[in-house]
Amino acid sequence: MRTLITYIMVFPKRSAFVLIALLLAGVAEALSLTALLPLLSIAVGESVDSKMGQLIVNMLHEIGLEPTLETILLVIVGGMFLKGAILLLTNQQVGHTVAHVATALRLDLIKALLASRWQYYLRQPAGALANSIATEAYRAANGFEHSVNVLALAIEALVYSIVALFISWEATLGSLIIGAILFMVLHRLVRATKRAGNKQTHLLRHLLTYLSDVLGSVKSLKAMARDNVADVILREQTRLLEKATRKEVTNRAALLALQEPILAALTASGLYLALVIWKLSLPEVMVMVFLLTRVLGLLNKTQRRYQQLVAQESAYWALRSAAEEARMEAERSTGTLIPTLEQGLNLRHIVFSYERKTIFSDLNIEIPVHSFTALIGSSGAGKSTLLDLLCGLAEPESGEILIDGVSLHNIDLRHWRHMIGYVSQDTVLLHDTILSNILVGDSTISVEDAERALRQAGAWDFVNSLPDGIHTIVGERGGMLSGGQRQRIAIARALAHQPKLLLLDEPTSALDPESERIICTTLQNLSKEFTIIVVSHQPAVINAANRVFIVSNGKAELLSDTGLPAVTDLKEEI
Numbered sequence: 001m002r003t004l005i006t007y008i009m010v011f012p013k014r015s016a017f018v019l020i021a022l023l024l025a026g027v028a029e030a031l032s033l034t035a036l037l038p039l040l041s042i043a044v045g046e047s048v049d050s051k052m053g054q055l056i057v058n059m060l061h062e063i064g065l066e067p068t069l070e071t072i073l074l075v076i077v078g079g080m081f082l083k084g085a086i087l088l089l090t091n092q093q094v095g096h097t098v099a100h101v102a103t104a105l106r107l108d109l110i111k112a113l114l115a116s117r118w119q120y121y122l123r124q125p126a127g128a129l130a131n132s133i134a135t136e137a138y139r140a141a142n143g144f145e146h147s148v149n150v151l152a153l154a155i156e157a158l159v160y161s162i163v164a165l166f167i168s169w170e171a172t173l174g175s176l177i178i179g180a181i182l183f184m185v186l187h188r189l190v191r192a193t194k195r196a197g198n199k200q201t202h203l204l205r206h207l208l209t210y211l212s213d214v215l216g217s218v219k220s221l222k223a224m225a226r227d228n229v230a231d232v233i234l235r236e237q238t239r240l241l242e243k244a245t246r247k248e249v250t251n252r253a254a255l256l257a258l259q260e261p262i263l264a265a266l267t268a269s270g271l272y273l274a275l276v277i278w279k280l281s282l283p284e285v286m287v288m289v290f291l292l293t294r295v296l297g298l299l300n301k302t303q304r305r306y307q308q309l310v311a312q313e314s315a316y317w318a319l320r321s322a323a324e325e326a327r328m329e330a331e332r333s334t335g336t337l338i339p340t341l342e343q344g345l346n347l348r349h350i351v352f353s354y355e356r357k358t359i360f361s362d363l364n365i366e367i368p369v370h371s372f373t374a375l376i377g378s379s380g381a382g383k384s385t386l387l388d389l390l391c392g393l394a395e396p397e398s399g400e401i402l403i404d405g406v407s408l409h410n411i412d413l414r415h416w417r418h419m420i421g422y423v424s425q426d427t428v429l430l431h432d433t434i435l436s437n438i439l440v441g442d443s444t445i446s447v448e449d450a451e452r453a454l455r456q457a458g459a460w461d462f463v464n465s466l467p468d469g470i471h472t473i474v475g476e477r478g479g480m481l482s483g484g485q486r487q488r489i490a491i492a493r494a495l496a497h498q499p500k501l502l503l504l505d506e507p508t509s510a511l512d513p514e515s516e517r518i519i520c521t522t523l524q525n526l527s528k529e530f531t532i533i534v535v536s537h538q539p540a541v542i543n544a545a546n547r548v549f550i551v552s553n554g555k556a557e558l559l560s561d562t563g564l565p566a567v568t569d570l571k572e573e574i
């Protein structure tokens with residue numbers, strides 16, 4: 001019930017529209033059915049003496065129609081058509097709304113996650129996120145559809161009950177009481193479905209997290225003939241999921257199977273009471289039986305829809321709590337100053353740790369503008385972390401990061417990041433065109449910007465020589481390009497928004513010497529315009545830089561600031 005109310009509160013306008021439409025549909029149907037009463041009276045040659053019958057006859061007189069068999073038949077058929085038209089519009093609206101709800105929930109989660117602290121984001125398994133965006137959002141949106149239907153069916157049942165009350169309040173009340181008892185008895189099946197739904201939500205999240213991890217490393221597992229290990233674990237999780245799904249389906253089937261015979265028994269008892277005990281007239285009894293069958297049928301349908309709602313609702317709450325948790329971990333930027341980068345960067349006495357592991361105990365680095373700085377050091381020394389500190393993705397415990405003498409604390413982070421071009425260690429290109437890979441959805445970057453960036457990155461000649469040029473599709477993870485070409489596209493992506501500072505994390509680690517040489521030349525050319533900081537173990541990159549820092553033991557030490565350090569000397573340091 002909480003989910004039902006929440007859905008309506010979160011999407012009030014859409015829910016209201018759908019409900020009003022369904023209500024109109026219910027009224028249209030009820031009116032067309034009540035016309036049955038005088039129809040039946042006329043059909044059996046009786047006079048129309050019930051209140052409802054009189055009302056219909058009077059209404060027909062009002063609009064200048066005689067209550068003949070033909071007119072009443074037309075009223076019934078017309079009412080049904082009107083109901084059909086309203087239902088068509090309603091169903092359309094429900095369909096649009098379900099799609100809208102799914103999109104709104106997905107966007108909400110993505111937005112909250114992207115706005116969260118980097119350290120929090122890193123802890124989120126990609127598979128769980130994919131599951132939330134795909135499966136949970138879909139199930140949650142279906143939950144919305146079931147909610148609206150529960151309400152609509154309940155309203156329809158109410159409308160029918162009111163109409164039935166006019167005919168015989170005793171029979172209606174009796175049936176409603178029996179209906180309520182039936183509802184409560186069968187509620188056990190609804191609760192069991194809810195438990196199965198919760199289990200499914202939990203297992204699906206687990207399964208997709210594991211699946212995405214396994215698929216990410218399938219090549220090495222396959223090469224070592226260890227893919228059957230993954231297979232066994234996945235099979236176990238799939239078996240559990242299947243069990244939960246089977247439980248849900250069994251409970252649904254049980255509810256459906258039990259409702260039908262009980263409904264038949266109730267209808268038969270009602271018929272007996274009306275004919276033998278209350279001695280109602282045959283047309284009245286026939287209409288009443290028809291209406292009560294509908295009321296109880298609608299109550300049954302309401303319960304079945306409610307059962308479907310509780311099977312899906314856990315997905316909605318899982319999705320909402322994921323978004324809420326991400327919002328609690330939102331990155332908070334306190335600074336408001338607009339940064340400049342005309343003098344340089346200065347890291348002073350930086351102390352930083354991951355949980356209890358100290359990475360920097362007293363880090364001091366000065367980086368003048370238009371310098372080309374290489375950061376070297378053993379694996380795990382903290383080079384990538386240093387880049388994270390510069391971007392504001394990690395925050396020092398103490399010490400200061402100064403941009404042109406202004407503390408990063410006081411600077412608007414988004415403005416600062418806009419001045420950064422970042423090429424990560426593991427750039428993944430999208431399965432899309434080269435142009436899309438450079439724009440990555442940023443509408444402020446023009447095609448001319450992309451072309452300029454490709455030229456700056458030394459990629460223009462090879463892109464231009466491709467049959468579709470900038471519109472060439474690069475394939476899955478950029479697989480249709482060479483490693484060096486992919487890396488130059490990644491550099492072009494980092495340059496497209498005209499940054500001032502270029503940060504590169506191991507840009508050539510996967511490249512052959514020739515591709516590496518080309519990237520180094522590109523970087524040297526770029527250093528005339530940009531301030532470049534590159535993390536690398538590669539002698540060619542270190543030689544290309546004009547300043548070299550070694551990061552070790554929580555500190556950074558300047559090894560060279562004149563240009564070309566001897567590669568052999570550096571190798572010993574690395």
Ligand SMILES: Nc1ncnc2c1ncn2[C@@H]1O[C@H](COP(=O)(O)OP(=O)(O)OP(=O)(O)O)[C@@H](O)[C@H]1O
Pocket residue numbers: 119122354355359377378379380381382383384385386
């Ligand atoms: N998000 C994180 N949470 C906890 N520990 C982390 C996190 N990121 C990195 N570390 C740890 O901090 C240390 C420094 O990591 P970092 O990636 O900065 O090293 P690096 O010098 O760039 O290494 P490499 O040359 O191997 O890329 C490593 O020991 C790593 O395990």
